Amino acid sequence: MTAHYDLPQQISDLLDENKRTTDNLSELIRPGGYMPPNADLLIDAISALSMGKNILLKGPTGAGKTKFAETLSSLFHQPMYSVNCSVDLDAESLIGFKTLAYEGEKQVIEFVPGPVMNSMANGTFLYIDEINMAKPETLPLINGVLDYRRTITNPFTNEIVTANKGFGVIAAINEGYVGTVPLNEALKNRFVVIDVPYIEGEQLKSLIKSNTRLQDERMIDLFVSLSADLVQAAFQGKLSEDAASIRAILDACDLSSIIPPQRAVQRAIAAKLDEEREQEFIMSLAETLF
Structure with missing residues (x-):
């Protein structure tokens, strides 16, 4: 090659x-x-x-x-x-833009690359x-x-x-x-x-350990289970894909190192969704797990 x-x-x-x-x-x-x-x-x-x-x-x-x-x-x-x-x-955001500049006392037009x-x-x-x-x-x-x-x-x-x-x-x-x-x-x-699929299982567990403050093995396993449930629900159309965001799971794990996990799930995952039905579904999962 x-x-x-x-x-x-x-x-x-x-x-x-x-x-x-x-x-x-x-x-x-x-x-x-x-x-x-x-x-x-x-x-x-x-x-x-x-x-x-x-x-x-x-x-x-x-x-x-x-x-x-x-x-x-x-x-x-x-x-x-x-x-x-x-x-x-627009083109300026991609390519760049022209602006006024000075060479000594002389005013010139200068291109600023994007x-x-x-x-x-x-x-x-x-x-x-x-x-x-x-x-x-x-x-x-x-x-x-x-x-x-x-x-x-x-x-x-x-x-x-x-x-x-x-x-x-x-x-x-x-x-x-x-x-x-x-x-x-x-x-x-x-x-x-x-x-690029969602990260699950051992990969997600490793990611939580390396990217969040949460180090409690049992709690990490519960969040990995929650993530799997959210991904499955999104796949079945019960939840929007936003609900299964790995970024949101990591936020919830971080928060749960200080506050109770159910509140962490509410703040980091459920509250981001617009539909009350979806919020209730997520909090029901959290209540069952935690």
């Missing part, structure tokens, strides 16, 4: 089936990093990035997509510029969060950045910019949420899709 990056030795070993072990997988992930439910998820993402392909992390809210992107950035020893998409995202231009110039990762929240007419600005050309014509300076070695794109998407729009085929075809 021809690498797009000068890969750290540990990553090279992970991509080599003859050298791959459970130990070198677990050693790669720093405490607090994203530990995938299975090794293939990490290997596939690393493989795609190492060949210069863009990856699209697709999964429910709170599943750990941003943490996954941060972990990949760390593994590649690559800084990462971020874009948080919304309906207000995250796309900065990541291209520095040869680093670009993370585009909630990419399907952006207006459909905005993202085609960077189509050339996302394909084999790795170039863009700066609309503010007319300069043609080519990305330096090491540049790569990681995007994340939550499907079916209010305010999102389907990605057009031209954009979607520029990505390799990595499905």
Whole structure:
């Protein structure tokens, strides 16, 4: 395989089936990093990035997509510029903007680069969060950045910019949420899709231990059970996916190191939901468990 990056030795070993072990997988992930439910998820993402392909992390809210992107950035020893998409995202938010500056006493117009231009110039990762929240007419600005050309014509300076070695794109998407729009085929075809499921079982237990103040084994096991129940209820349509957010579970675990667990669940999970029926369902689960 021809690498797009000068890969750290540990990553090279992970991509080599003859050298791959459970130990070198677990050693790669720093405490607090994203530990995938299975090794293939990490290997596939690393493989795609190492060949210069863009990856699209697709999964429910709170599943750990941003943490996954941060972990990949760390593994590649690559800084990462971020874009948080919304309906207000425009060319200036992506590319940069012009402003007045001074050279001595002379007033000049200066271009201030945005995250796309900065990541291209520095040869680093670009993370585009909630990419399907952006207006459909905005993202085609960077189509050339996302394909084999790795170039863009700066609309503010007319300069043609080519990305330096090491540049790569990681995007994340939550499907079916209010305010999102389907990605057009031209954009979607520029990505390799990595499905990111909820973390469960031993992986979640390890994550709680490393990312929260809660260290009581019995209590951690109960929160792991609660998370499994919430994921199952969301899958069955009894709850919105927001209710099963791993981020919310971690918040509840943190709080429960100080306040009673049922109150922690109420503050961190149930109270975030709009429907009273869903809140009552969650608190009923919490009451049964705790």
